[in-house]
Amino acid sequence: MNILIFSLILLAGAYVAGLLGSLTGLGGGVVVIPLLTLVFHVDIRYAIGAALLASIANSSGAASAYIKEGITNVRLGMFLEIATTLGAVGGALIAVFTPTNTIAVLFGVVLIFSALMTVRKKHEHALQEGSRLSYVLKLNGSYPTPQGEVSYKLQNIGGGFSIMLLAGVLSGLLGIGSGALKVLAMDSAMKIPFKVSTTTSNFMIGVTAAASAVVYLQRGYIDPGIAFPVVLGVLGGAFTGARLLTVMNPKTLRYIFCAAISFVALEMIYNGLHHQF
Amino acid sequence: MKLIKTLTGDRDIALLVGQVLRTGVITASAIAFVGGIFYLAKHGADSIPDYGTFTGEGKEYTTFSGIFHGLTTFKPSAIIQFGALVLLATPILRICFSLIGFAVEKDRMYVVITLVVLGIILFSMFGGLKI
Numbered sequence: 001m002n003i004l005i006f007s008l009i010l011l012a013g014a015y016v017a018g019l020l021g022s023l024t025g026l027g028g029g030v031v032v033i034p035l036l037t038l039v040f041h042v043d044i045r046y047a048i049g050a051a052l053l054a055s056i057a058n059s060s061g062a063a064s065a066y067i068k069e070g071i072t073n074v075r076l077g078m079f080l081e082i083a084t085t086l087g088a089v090g091g092a093l094i095a096v097f098t099p100t101n102t103i104a105v106l107f108g109v110v111l112i113f114s115a116l117m118t119v120r121k122k123h124e125h126a127l128q129e130g131s132r133l134s135y136v137l138k139l140n141g142s143y144p145t146p147q148g149e150v151s152y153k154l155q156n157i158g159g160g161f162s163i164m165l166l167a168g169v170l171s172g173l174l175g176i177g178s179g180a181l182k183v184l185a186m187d188s189a190m191k192i193p194f195k196v197s198t199t200t201s202n203f204m205i206g207v208t209a210a211a212s213a214v215v216y217l218q219r220g221y222i223d224p225g226i227a228f229p230v231v232l233g234v235l236g237g238a239f240t241g242a243r244l245l246t247v248m249n250p251k252t253l254r255y256i257f258c259a260a261i262s263f264v265a266l267e268m269i270y271n272g273l274h275h276q277f
Numbered sequence: 278m279k280l281i282k283t284l285t286g287d288r289d290i291a292l293l294v295g296q297v298l299r300t301g302v303i304t305a306s307a308i309a310f311v312g313g314i315f316y317l318a319k320h321g322a323d324s325i326p327d328y329g330t331f332t333g334e335g336k337e338y339t340t341f342s343g344i345f346h347g348l349t350t351f352k353p354s355a356i357i358q359f360g361a362l363v364l365l366a367t368p369i370l371r372i373c374f375s376l377i378g379f380a381v382e383k384d385r386m387y388v389v390i391t392l393v394v395l396g397i398i399l400f401s402m403f404g405g406l407k408i
Contacts (some may be wrong), residue, residue, distance in 0.1 A: 002321060002322050002324055003316075003323050041329050045331045046328055053364055064296070064298040067291045067292070067294060067298075068295050074291055074294070075387060081372075085394055085397040086397055089400070138387075206298070206367065210368040211398050214398070214402045217365065219339070221333070222361055223338075224353075224361070225316065228310070228357045231361075
């Protein structure tokens with residue numbers, strides 16, 4: 001196989017990963033890592049470097065649309081980015097000292113958790129009374145719904161901030177957006193409406209990934225030959241996915257994909273435990 | 278009245294931030310696409326490098342000076358890597374625009390919060406974290 005064929009297959013694979021990531025809500029970066037390591041036998045460090053770039057592209061592209069609709073809570077995103085960037089830089093630093101097999105196993109676990117998170121029940125809560133800190137930090141807001149503007153308030157800011165720190169560490173260590181953990185922090189801990197959680201999480205992923213990606217770039221994890229087909233493919237797939245989502249509700253599809261991805265995650269864990277990375 | 282005013286101010290910044298993100302991603306992908314075409318034209322027939330073993334990229338792809346030097350000599354891989362740099366710069370630029378936005382609104386608390394985030398990222402860029 002020569003470089004041309006390899007790049008074209010990789011481009012097609014990354015396109016499918018971006019499409020799946022978009023339809024399941026997992027993000028293309030997460031799906032592209034097992035593709036690169038299990039199918040193409042690329043070293044997981046190159047895979048992480050390329051996936052981080054794909055996450056930035058994905059998040060930034062989608063975020064611009066959500067901001068326009070006025071759903072994203074920009075202040076909240078900014079405040080929580082303190083936690084995620086701090087965690088991401090820390091995670092990228094720990095990554096050098098972490099064996100690749102451990103990273104693969106951890107990746108598999110996080111992937112299964114993320115898949116579970118996307119299929120669980122969503123709460124559309126909107127608290128009317130927030131905690132004291134939510135007023136001090138001006139984090140309460142409102143968002144448009146078909147029934148008009150709905151205002152919401154936040155609680156348990158400290159708890160949410162701590163989970164964000166962990167999300168940042170995992171993002172830096174594994175090269176993923178860890179959107180599922182971000183949504184968990186906002187949805188379960190701070191009781192933010194689901195729609196606001198997902199869009200604000202997406203908004204934050206770009207900055208979180210950039211914080212660790214600069215470390216990875218300097219360490220030589222980002223290979224141009226892998227990066228360009230992966231970034232272009234994932235971005236194209238995510239674009240198609242976003243289009244498809246407006247005309248269909250892929251509920252059943254989402255269950256099937258999440259089950260399939262859990263199997264892939266198990267294979268990552270199995271291979272990691274048997275030192276295949 | 279005051280509430281309405283802050284809301285519209287927020288909207289303007291938000292729209293600007295959205296614009297920065299979109300422009301950044303489109304520019305970065307276009308650069309990576311052009312670089313990729315040149316890369317394939319030049320190296321397409323070569324056999325694949327051994328990606329299974331990690332060797333890490335050399336200075337020409339990991340430092341500003343290396344990438345820019347590669348650009349001046351029209352090296353395809355350097356063009357792709359430059360696209361990666363633009364992509365990395367996009368969220369960082371987004372933070373800078375948020376900073377300006379909060380400063381215009383005279384929201385001192387959020388100017389500080391934004392500066393902290395920017396500081397963390399710049400620290401990881403220039404803090405000599407290359408081990």
